[in-house]
């Protein structure tokens with residue numbers, strides 16, 4: 744029995760080497776796990792399940808095959824692909840999870856998150872998040888023609904890039920207060936998330952009890968994943984050619 748966690752692949756046509764790395768990961772490492780968790784930002788952009796591309800088709804087929812042959816696949820929305828909906832989940836056989844999501848891993852109370860909710864100093868982004876996760880906003884956006892959605896998504900992407908360049912480094916990271924608060928609220932000793940692109944295993948104390956926060960890396964130069972079985976829990980890195 745093993746669990747595998749990944750996040751922030753940011754799959755896009757412009758980076759075929761990352762798509763290749765993901766497809767081969769699904770053929771190898773992921774197949775050895777019974778459960779694969781994709782903790783957000785599988786895609787760089789997602790403007791609705793009705794938008795068809797070669798990339799999305801390829802990924803759908805592969806995920807469906809993985810599910811059919813060996814591995815249950817779970818996914819969470821990221822800040823880039825939060826418009827993934829029911830149809831995509833049906834087409835791929837993945838189960839969509841809430842953020843945060845609590846589960847028990849070999850007796851360890853664990854919380855899974857994308858990670859954006861923990862960046863509480865990024866006030867502008869949190870405002871956008873609140874607005875865009877509203878069902879009414881979502882419905883209105885998804886009802887627009889595809890070309891308009893593409894234009895809006897591109898504008899948002901450029902805005903966010905520009906804002907990110909102007910923001911101080913610490914604003915883009917999680918705040919220790921938010922980590923402590925959510926781990927206390929859910930009473931967990933392990934938190935796994937991505938989003939910040941700062942892969943690391945952090946040892947901490949939550950209410951005087953030893954705890955861990957493991958941050959997944961984004962897939963760019965390397966493929967990052969966490970492998971957890973009954974013997975160990977490790978953050979691993981594979982080079983992307």
Ligand code: MN
Pocket residue numbers: 751783784821822823857859937938939
């Ligand atoms: Mn993200």
